[in-house]
Structures are given as C-alpha cells and as structure tokens.
Amino acid sequence: MAGFQETEWLARTADVQVRVNTLRPGDGTAWHFHTVVTDSVFCLEEGLEIWFRDPEERVALRPGERRDIPPRRVHRVVNATPRALRYLLVQATGTYDFNEVV
Numbered sequence: 001m002a003g004f005q006e007t008e009w010l011a012r013t014a015d016v017q018v019r020v021n022t023l024r025p026g027d028g029t030a031w032h033f034h035t036v037v038t039d040s041v042f043c044l045e046e047g048l049e050i051w052f053r054d055p056e057e058r059v060a061l062r063p064g065e066r067r068d069i070p071p072r073r074v075h076r077v078v079n080a081t082p083r084a085l086r087y088l089l090v091q092a093t094g095t096y097d098f099n100e101v102v
Contacts, residue, residue: 003024003027003028003029003030003079004021004022004023004024005023005024005084006021006022007019007021007022008020014095015093015094015095016090016091016092016093017037017089017090017091017092017096018088018089018090018091019088019089020044020086020087020088020089021077021086021087021089022084022085022086023077023078023079023084023085023086023087024079024084025082025083025084025085026079026080026081026082027078027079028049028051028076028077028078028079029076029077030076030100030101031053031074031075031076031100031102032074032075032076032098032099032100032101033072033073033074033075033099034072034091034096034097034098034099035072035095035097035099036071036094036095036096036097037071037091037092037093037094037095037096037097038068038069038070038071038091038092038093039068039069039075039089039090039091040066040067040068040069040089040090040092041061041067041068041069041077041088042065042066042087042089042090043061043062043063043064043066043087044085044086044087044088045085045086046063046081047080047085048060048077048078048079048080048087049061049078049079049080050067050069050075050076050078051075051076052073052075053074053075053101054073054074060080061087074101
C-alpha cells in the first residue's frame with residue numbers, strides 16, 4: 001500500500017488484523033473505507049492525523065490516543081511530519097476489505 005515504509009504484523013486471523021504501520025515522511029494511505037471492519041488507530045508518535053470525508057474532518061492524535069473508525073466511513077491516515085511515523089492499527093471484527101475512493 002502506498003505510503004507505508006514498513007508493516008509489522010502482530011496478529012492476523014480471518015476476522016482480526018493487528019499491525020504497526022510506518023508511514024513515510026509526509027505520506028498517507030489512499031482515501032478508502034471498509035465494508036465490515038472497524039479501524040482502531042492508536043497513535044504511537046506525534047504527528048499522526050486521520051482525515052475524513054462526508055463530513056470533512058481532520059483529527060490530530062497524540063501519542064497514547066486512539067480513534068475508532070466505523071465501517072463505511074471514508075478516511076485516510078496521514079503522517080504530518082518530515083520523519084517516518086509509526087501507528088498501531090487494529091481491524092476487527094469481520095472480513096477485511098480495502099475499498100479505495102478517488
């Protein structure tokens with residue numbers, strides 16, 4: 001996936017995925033949504049942002065903070081810093097899909 005410098009898988013089953021993603025400086029995921037799973041984004045390092053559509057919103061997370069993103073909510077995760085940035089992502093419960101939105 002674009003934007004990821006590294007992905008460290010911690011757990012992966014049919015219904016749950018847990019990983020630490022490292023975003024490249026100033027990069028982010030594509031706009032997307034998931035049909036069934038909820039994304040739980042845990043900030044590990046300063047500078048993590050989650051951008052939403054419909055309605056438009058930008059949320060800056062600080063280390064230790066978490067944001068749950070419900071199924072079907074269009075979003076992207078962004079590294080707003082000039083350095084690599086890590087965050088923990090838990091995706092549960094159900095079949096994972098990644099629906100890119102232009």
